[in-house]
Amino acid sequence: MNTIILHTQDLVIANKMADAVGVEFESRATHFRFSMDKKINIAPLREALGVDINYLPAFDFSKAGLFVSDMDSTLINIECIDEIADFVNLKAQVAAITKRAMQGELDFNASLIERAALLKGLDVSVLNQVYTERLGVSSGGRELIQFFKTQGIKTAVVSGGFKYFTQRLAQDIGLDHDHANELTIKNNQLTGKVDGDIVNATTKAEFVTQLCRQYQISLSQAIVAGDGANDLEMMKIAGLSVAYHAKPIVAKQANIVIDFGGLDIMIDFFDG
Numbered sequence: 001m002n003t004i005i006l007h008t009q010d011l012v013i014a015n016k017m018a019d020a021v022g023v024e025f026e027s028r029a030t031h032f033r034f035s036m037d038k039k040i041n042i043a044p045l046r047e048a049l050g051v052d053i054n055y056l057p058a059f060d061f062s063k064a065g066l067f068v069s070d071m072d073s074t075l076i077n078i079e080c081i082d083e084i085a086d087f088v089n090l091k092a093q094v095a096a097i098t099k100r101a102m103q104g105e106l107d108f109n110a111s112l113i114e115r116a117a118l119l120k121g122l123d124v125s126v127l128n129q130v131y132t133e134r135l136g137v138s139s140g141g142r143e144l145i146q147f148f149k150t151q152g153i154k155t156a157v158v159s160g161g162f163k164y165f166t167q168r169l170a171q172d173i174g175l176d177h178d179h180a181n182e183l184t185i186k187n188n189q190l191t192g193k194v195d196g197d198i199v200n201a202t203t204k205a206e207f208v209t210q211l212c213r214q215y216q217i218s219l220s221q222a223i224v225a226g227d228g229a230n231d232l233e234m235m236k237i238a239g240l241s242v243a244y245h246a247k248p249i250v251a252k253q254a255n256i257v258i259d260f261g262g263l264d265i266m267i268d269f270f271d272g
Contacts, residue, residue, distance in 0.1 A: 003056035004034040004042060007258075007265045013049055020045060031268045046257075052265055057255040059240040061270045065217035067148050068208050068234065070226035071159035071166055071180070073102075074244050075263070077136045080161045081115050087126045090118050102228030103247050108160060108200045113193075116183070120192025124185050127164045135165065137173060138244070140262025145173050147267050153223075154215055158207045160199050160230050179207050205233040225263070226250060242266060 006017055006025070014025050014032045021040065025032045033056075042053045069075040085094035094115050101111040148155050156177035157166050166178035182195040197203070212219050220239035224231070227246040235241035235254060243254035244263060251257050258265050 002036050002039050004036065005054050005056055005268055006032040006034065007052040007054070007261055007268055008032070010051075013051055016049060017045060017053075020048075028268070028271050030271070046259065050260060052258050052260050054256050054269075056269065057240060059223075059255070059269075060221075061272060063221050064151070064153050064223055064240075064270075065215060065221040066154045066156070066208075066211055067144075067223045067225070068156045068158055068211065068238075069224070069263075070204075070228070070231045071157050071169065072161050074225055074227045074231075075138055075141055075157055076165075076169065077138050078130075078134055080130060080135065080165050081112075081119075083130045083134045084119055084122065084126055085115070087122060087129070088119065094118060101230070104229030104232075104249050108230045109198045112160060112181070112198055112200075116190075116194050117192040119183075119190045122190045124188045124190065126190075127162075127183075131165060131168055135169075137169075138263055140264030142173055143262075143264040144266055145175065147264070147270075149174065151270070154211065156207070156211060158199065158204050158234070160201075160204070177211060179203075201230040201233040204231065205237050208234045208238060223266075225266075 006014055018025055021034060023034050023036055025034050046053050072079045079098050082091055082095040082098055085091045097111050097115055100106045101108050145155055155175045157169060157175055159166050159180040161180055163180040163182050166180040170178040181199050184191040184193045184195045208222055212222055219237050222238040223240045224234050224238035225242040225244050226235055227244050229249055241254045242256045243251040244258045
């Protein structure tokens with residue numbers, strides 16, 4: 001039996017979906033569930049109803065032990081490097097490179113080096129301005145992390161962006177771990193370079209593997225969320241992958257797709 005989850009509390013939408021799929025639904029506290037013998041393509045329904053719809057994946061939610069999220073445009077609502085570039089009037093130029101990198105059209109390492117170089121000479125105080133004035137946790141993000149705490153699930157953020165932001169974010173919302181690139185700073189100014197090895201797609205996957213080892217859980221117990229091409233490697237090795245408002249290349253390969261709602265939609269899956 002296949003279970004489809006309709007991530008809404010709107011009864012009108014539930015009835016429309018029932019008419020479309022030809023089966024009755026079961027009401028839950030935050031969503032509706034439809035059980036079917038056959039599997040149908042739910043993508044057209046998502047678009048037609050303008051709401052998130054997912055199949056209940058073959059993942060044991062009772063054994064989930066780790067949640068690792070990408071940061072920029074996943075756990076937070078901005079691309080930090082694009083906002084930093086805005087302070088030197090280069091946001092459009094940097095954002096265009098970021099977008100192509102996230103779509104998998106550019107080599108990530110080369111694109112990060114190119115973007116970081118454009119930030120050379122900026123005062124380090126700009127980082128604080130971006131964090132306090134422009135960065136916000138994505139809808140449902142805080143609620144999701146608090147829920148995972150109640151379930152005893154460890155949480156982490158990993159980013160091809162910068163440690164300055166992942167570290168503060170981890171402290172602010174109570175994450176257990178963070179990992180990202182270190183911006184080189186000299187005389188309180190950005191040098192335009194990144195210190196050490198670049199955190200890229202492979203590094204992200206290695207980070208997930210390392211945390212699973214640390215907590216003595218299998219990769220099949222890990223949940224990973226992302227939005228860009230550099231998240232695909234860690235999504236492939238995890239037991240459950242979530243595409244959050246993601247690029248098409250990512251949404252096609254994820255177990256769960258969230259296009260309309262917030263990150264806390266993931267809680268629906270734990271309502272066994």
